Amino acid sequence: MNTAPTREQALALFHKYNKSESLYRHALSVEAVMRYMARKNGEDEEKWGVIGLIHDLDYEMYPEQHCTMTEKILHEEGWPGEYIRAVISHGYGICSDTEPQTLLEKTLFAIDELTGLVNTSALVRPSRSILDMEARSVRKKWTDKRFAAGVDRSVIEKGAAMLGTDLNDLITDTIMGMRDVAEEIGLKGTLPPG
Numbered sequence: 001m002n003t004a005p006t007r008e009q010a011l012a013l014f015h016k017y018n019k020s021e022s023l024y025r026h027a028l029s030v031e032a033v034m035r036y037m038a039r040k041n042g043e044d045e046e047k048w049g050v051i052g053l054i055h056d057l058d059y060e061m062y063p064e065q066h067c068t069m070t071e072k073i074l075h076e077e078g079w080p081g082e083y084i085r086a087v088i089s090h091g092y093g094i095c096s097d098t099e100p101q102t103l104l105e106k107t108l109f110a111i112d113e114l115t116g117l118v119n120t121s122a123l124v125r126p127s128r129s130i131l132d133m134e135a136r137s138v139r140k141k142w143t144d145k146r147f148a149a150g151v152d153r154s155v156i157e158k159g160a161a162m163l164g165t166d167l168n169d170l171i172t173d174t175i176m177g178m179r180d181v182a183e184e185i186g187l188k189g190t191l192p193p194g
Contacts, residue, residue: 036177067091110159129189135171
């Protein structure tokens, strides 16, 4: 390939290695936030979105080799090195030694875990919707370590610091991006029409 992969190619590859609905929804969430952030920063929305969509390619089949197998698979598929490096960098300090350098890489690192916290925060709202949620709803749950226990808050904080952005602003951006796919990720909820 070595040309920019399309969303359709990324989606087909994702589905080849993943059957989990929750992992698919996570991929769509991260893709949507990456697209939102690309638009906000005047960057290549398609590229950012495809990288967000594919970032957890190996997670279902190879959880113990997360990022390592993705790198191998994407190389075999002929993906551009820049895309592969960006995907691998999201596991920095966890399962990868590739430190996020570019704005794209730092953004992916910062919002990956955060989408999970935002998702869980939306599901405990009376409306079960992201469409009426604001950053303060997520911040209320931030210090409760039992809430969304699998989400590593320190990674999110490290990502916000890498980006030089306020945590509340990062949460707001993540919510706004996820709103674009609220229905697809099951977070449209039961808001009254209008």
